[in-house]
Amino acid sequence: MAAPPQLKAIHHHLRTAQEHEARDPVVAYYCRLYAMQTGMKIDSKSPECRKFLVKLMDQLEIMKKELSDHESISQEVVGNAHIENYALKMFLYADSEDRSGRFHKNMIKSFYTASLLFDVLSVFGELTDENIQHRKYAKWKAAYIHNCLKSGETPQAGPIGMEGEAYDDEFGAEGGGPSQPPQGPPHSQPSFHGNQPSASNFSNIQIPPGSHAPANTPADIPPPEAPPVKPVPVPRAMPVIDPSLLNNTQEGEVRFTPEDFTRAQKYCKYAGSALQYEDVGTAVQNLQKALKLLTTGKE
Known part of the structure; x- marks a missing residue:
């Protein structure tokens, strides 16, 4: 079921859904849900788009029934965490x-x-x-x-300074694209200015069995295998934990909302994911955010 040309913006989300049909049907479901919602905003009136979107809705209803036992489908909070964790992995x-x-x-x-x-x-x-x-x-x-x-x-390799640069030609188009990275020192958290590159067709990129690419679930993504000669990692500044967070005694005075606990859990989850890839800096940053939230009630 190919999307009409008017809905080009959702082509790759639909392709991702198709690729995850067997690997992770929850990911496939939410990719199609996003495509349907976005498609409705783009064009829900032209006959071909309307026909396509109606078929997509029917497909979503069928998937929802088939996946009714999955908490990730029946509970949005769980679904949100599932997709977020998969994307982060x-x-x-x-x-x-x-x-x-x-x-x-x-x-x-x-x-x-x-x-x-x-x-x-x-x-x-x-x-x-x-x-x-x-x-x-x-x-x-x-x-x-x-x-x-x-x-x-x-x-x-690694983060690159991108201030003031625009990359707006068709990703993968013949004869185009940024051949040189923007000049400037690497940043641990790069800032982004200018237009981002548009999507390209990834249909020619296959994920063979046993490769490092994601498989059935995010948890199945193996850490990169060590090469014969271990490359020198890009230096990263190690975050310093604020001592005041460790000595804060306001726990009893702070009132937490369910959203606070959810955010703290997210930070801990991010830290755990980062440690799987030995990214200590990111792990420390997220644990520090969780600690600050749970001791001050503020981010």
């Missing part, structure tokens, strides 16, 4: 490969698919600033590395 896998200087098609696809899944999180509400940054960075990295490999150049 893909992002961390690709980021780990990137920082280690291992550039390949499956890593590019992991970056790009992660960016699409961060899009999908909008079905549960507004994205957090952190997820917005992850989405922009993943999209930009996928485009940058793709175009470098295509032109025979060696990409620059």
Whole structure:
């Protein structure tokens, strides 16, 4: 069931859904839900778009019944956590490969698919600033590395300063794309300005069995195998834990909401995911955020 040309913006989300039909039907369901909601906003009046969207709704209803036993479908909070965790796992896998200087098609696809899944999180509400940054960075990295490999150049590993740069040509288009990274020192959390690269067709990138690319669930993504010669990691500044957080005695005076506990759980989950890839800096940052929230009631 191909989407009409008017709905080009959701083509890749639908492709991601198709790819996860067997691997993770929950991911497939929410990708289609996002595609349906976005498609309705783009064009729900033209006959071909309306016909396509009605079929997509019917498909979603069937999937919802088939997956009714999954808490990720029956409870939005659980579904949100499932998609967010899957996207973060893909992002961390690709980021780990990137920082280690291992550039390949499956890593590019992991970056790009992660960016699409961060899009999908909008079905549960507004994205957090952190997820917005992850989405922009993943999209930009996928485009940058793709175009470098295509032109025979060696990409620059790790975060790259992107201030004032615009990358708006068709990702994967012939004869285009950023061949050189923006000049400037690496940043642990790059800021983003200008247009982000648009999507390209990833249909020619296959994920073979046993590769590092995500398989059945986010938890199945294996840590990158160590190469014969261990690459020198990109130096990262180690966050310093604020001693005042450890000595705070206001616990009894702070009143927490259910949302506070949910946010604290998210930070702990992010830290656990980062540790799976030996990313100590990110783990410490998220644990520090959780500690601050649980001792002061503020982020």
